[in-house]
Amino acid sequence: MGHQGHAAHHAKVKVDHHAKLAEAMKQRLKVEELEENIDELEDVVEDVFPILMFTVIISTLILIVFLIRMYIKYSVNNPSKNKIDGKTVLITGGTSGLGKATALELAKRNARVLITGREKVIVEAVARNIRKKTGNQHVNALHLDLGNLRNIREFAEDFNRNEKSLHVLINNAAYMGPKSATDDGLERAFAVNYLGHFYLTHLLTEKMKKNAPSRIINVVSDAYVKGNLDFDDLALNKGYDVFGAYARSKYAQMIFNLECHRRLFAHCVWSFAVHPGACNTELLRNYPGLMGNVLRVFSRVMFKPPEDGCQTIVYCAVADKLRDASGKIFANCKVIKTNDRVKDRNVGIQLWSTSAQLCGFECDVPCEDEEVAVNKTEEATTEDKKEQ
Numbered sequence: 001m002g003h004q005g006h007a008a009h010h011a012k013v014k015v016d017h018h019a020k021l022a023e024a025m026k027q028r029l030k031v032e033e034l035e036e037n038i039d040e041l042e043d044v045v046e047d048v049f050p051i052l053m054f055t056v057i058i059s060t061l062i063l064i065v066f067l068i069r070m071y072i073k074y075s076v077n078n079p080s081k082n083k084i085d086g087k088t089v090l091i092t093g094g095t096s097g098l099g100k101a102t103a104l105e106l107a108k109r110n111a112r113v114l115i116t117g118r119e120k121v122i123v124e125a126v127a128r129n130i131r132k133k134t135g136n137q138h139v140n141a142l143h144l145d146l147g148n149l150r151n152i153r154e155f156a157e158d159f160n161r162n163e164k165s166l167h168v169l170i171n172n173a174a175y176m177g178p179k180s181a182t183d184d185g186l187e188r189a190f191a192v193n194y195l196g197h198f199y200l201t202h203l204l205t206e207k208m209k210k211n212a213p214s215r216i217i218n219v220v221s222d223a224y225v226k227g228n229l230d231f232d233d234l235a236l237n238k239g240y241d242v243f244g245a246y247a248r249s250k251y252a253q254m255i256f257n258l259e260c261h262r263r264l265f266a267h268c269v270w271s272f273a274v275h276p277g278a279c280n281t282e283l284l285r286n287y288p289g290l291m292g293n294v295l296r297v298f299s300r301v302m303f304k305p306p307e308d309g310c311q312t313i314v315y316c317a318v319a320d321k322l323r324d325a326s327g328k329i330f331a332n333c334k335v336i337k338t339n340d341r342v343k344d345r346n347v348g349i350q351l352w353s354t355s356a357q358l359c360g361f362e363c364d365v366p367c368e369d370e371e372v373a374v375n376k377t378e379e380a381t382t383e384d385k386k387e388q
């Protein structure tokens with residue numbers, strides 16, 4: 001190769017080298033562009049990701065709440081469409097929540113409905129409203145404070161004097177809140193939820209026997225399984241917590257329900273306990289502190305409306321063929337298992353006599369031997385058939 005050949009070769013190599021360099025530059029620019037794009041994309045993802053996650057979490061929560069509400073709402077299916085024309089029903093605590101919803105439903109089923117409340121004006125307004133809504137003119141308001149034993153006695157005297165009949169007694173009113181004492185100096189949850197109803201039932205028993213077959217419905221709560229009864233500390237001086245006091249009162253009501261069955265079944269007065277389930281009512285209005293606020297918001301969003309919650313109470317008031325379920329507890333219109341602690345007869349007798357003492361009367365309702373009660377029931381069966 002001559003001098004010229006070398007020069008040409010050298011020039012070609014240089015051109016190739018420049019071309020490669022240009023190509024490499026191009027590639028590098030592309031990579032840089034790509035990297036920039038990726039950076040931009042990362043920025044966008046960084047900005048959008050929390051919003052995306054937030055949306056997904058909120059949507060999932062809404063879906064869960066919706067499904068739970070659907071489940072709770074439709075879990076109560078009242079199979080009885082019975083109307084109870086001419087039957088008299090007395091409901092304690094009829095001014096709000098489940099008592100009010102039960103009164104409305106029973107008024108629609110043609111019952112004669114008597115509701116009680118502590119504030120005359122409020123309970124009368126509720127009764128008027130139910131009369132207007134249902135067209136049933138036999139809905140009336142009565143004044144009753146279950147935290148006052150004298151008031152209960154006077155109420156029952158008036159009732160027995162003025163009312164011809166009583167077919168269904170619904171012990172529904174309740175208190176849940178900070179520690180406080182009633183006019184009689186008793187712990188409020190125990191006094192209102194249990195003892196007041198014990199005394200009222202005792203004073204109305206003769207009327208219910210005369211109207212047999214009749215029914216006592218004790219509105220309890222599954223919280224009863226957490227309740228403890230220390231007869232040496234009924235005032236809860238050893239320690240008080242809102243839920244514990246409420247659970248104890250419901251436990252006492254459950255024992256009372258079974259004791260009523262043992263003592264009154266033979267007279268064709270049947271006793272049913274009802275757990276209505278978690279309902280959006282005013283029950284938590286006195287629950288103190290932050291916990292109270294959280295529970296109230298939670299109950300507004302998650303719990304079933306009282307119109308659903310009252311269905312099992314209504315079922316026990318109107319359904320046929322419930323005689324054999326006397327003494328038992330219902331939820332969602334079906335019998336559920338009773339906790340064994342409720343069944344101890346000695347505790348039942350002790351609670352009954354302690355309660356009678358607190359109310360100031362002799363334990364005059366006989367503690368009937370169960371066998372005798374069962375035999376008497378055979379005689380009573382004909383009576384029952386009238387209703388079934």
Ligand SMILES: NC(=O)c1ccc[n+]([C@@H]2O[C@H](COP(=O)([O-])OP(=O)(O)OC[C@H]3O[C@@H](n4cnc5c(N)ncnc54)[C@H](OP(=O)(O)O)[C@@H]3O)[C@@H](O)[C@H]2O)c1
Pocket residue numbers: 092093094095096097098099116117118119122144145146147171172173174175192219220221222275276277278279280281282283284303
């Ligand atoms: N809500 C639930 O999730 C739930 C769950 C299980 C069981 N329960 C049971 O359901 C029943 C009804 O409760 P609710 O949820 O409907 O509660 P609510 O809306 O608070 O109704 C309670 C009723 O009790 C009355 N009351 C309170 N203190 C009284 C007193 N000293 N004397 C007479 N009446 C009194 C209130 O009437 P005034 O204040 O107008 O007098 C009110 O009408 C209760 O036995 C409760 O234990 C409720």
